[in-house]
Amino acid sequence: MDMTVQWSAPIPLYKDKEVIYWCDLEKIPETPGVYIFGRVHGESFEAFYVGKGIKLKRRIEQHFINNVYLMKKLENAQNGTRVVMVGEFIAASGQQAAKCIGIIERALIRHFMSDGHDLVNVQGTALKHHSVNSTGAGKKLPRTILLEKPSGQKSNSSSKAKPAR
Numbered sequence: 001m002d003m004t005v006q007w008s009a010p011i012p013l014y015k016d017k018e019v020i021y022w023c024d025l026e027k028i029p030e031t032p033g034v035y036i037f038g039r040v041h042g043e044s045f046e047a048f049y050v051g052k053g054i055k056l057k058r059r060i061e062q063h064f065i066n067n068v069y070l071m072k073k074l075e076n077a078q079n080g081t082r083v084v085m086v087g088e089f090i091a092a093s094g095q096q097a098a099k100c101i102g103i104i105e106r107a108l109i110r111h112f113m114s115d116g117h118d119l120v121n122v123q124g125t126a127l128k129h130h131s132v133n134s135t136g137a138g139k140k141l142p143r144t145i146l147l148e149k150p151s152g153q154k155s156n157s158s159s160k161a162k163p164a165r
Helices: 056-066 068-075 097-114
Strands: 002-007 033-041 044-053 081-090 131-136 144-146
Touching: 002 097, 033 056, 033 068, 033 097, 044 056, 044 068, 044 097, 056 068, 056 081, 081 097
Parallel strands: 002 131
Antiparallel strands: 002 081, 033 044, 033 081, 131 144
16 A cells, blocks of 8 residues: 655744743644654754644644653754654545554654664554655655565565665
8 A cells, every 4th residue: 555645844843831842833734644753953853753643733732732751852852953744644545544644653653763763652563564655845754664564464575675764
């Protein structure tokens, strides 16, 4: 299954009096998709948290209010601009948003883990073979991510796909 994510430009986070960080929520759609909290320093990007939401704006707002651990992780990070990167899921005919964004979230978690990012939400999950195609956001995110099938499942090819780097 091929899935598409349209990434917007990174949205800067700023310090807030009532919560640790906040952002311009008007830049975030109320559509299904995935998001990444992290920091940008020069040309590099460090991911701290990968998530998904059926209503992205509401889900990201919940993190600012309720996820103190993540916000402290961002606050204590090295130099750089703290950002949230928002990827809107673009459904093809017959694709179910909830299922697809779960697959995309796991693909991104696996990608950043394989690159050595210190994610707050590290999860062990059995992953099926799918590809995720990303557009937008320049060179900060992978264009295509491949997942492998869990052991014991038959594959359409003789070799298992590994996450793209």
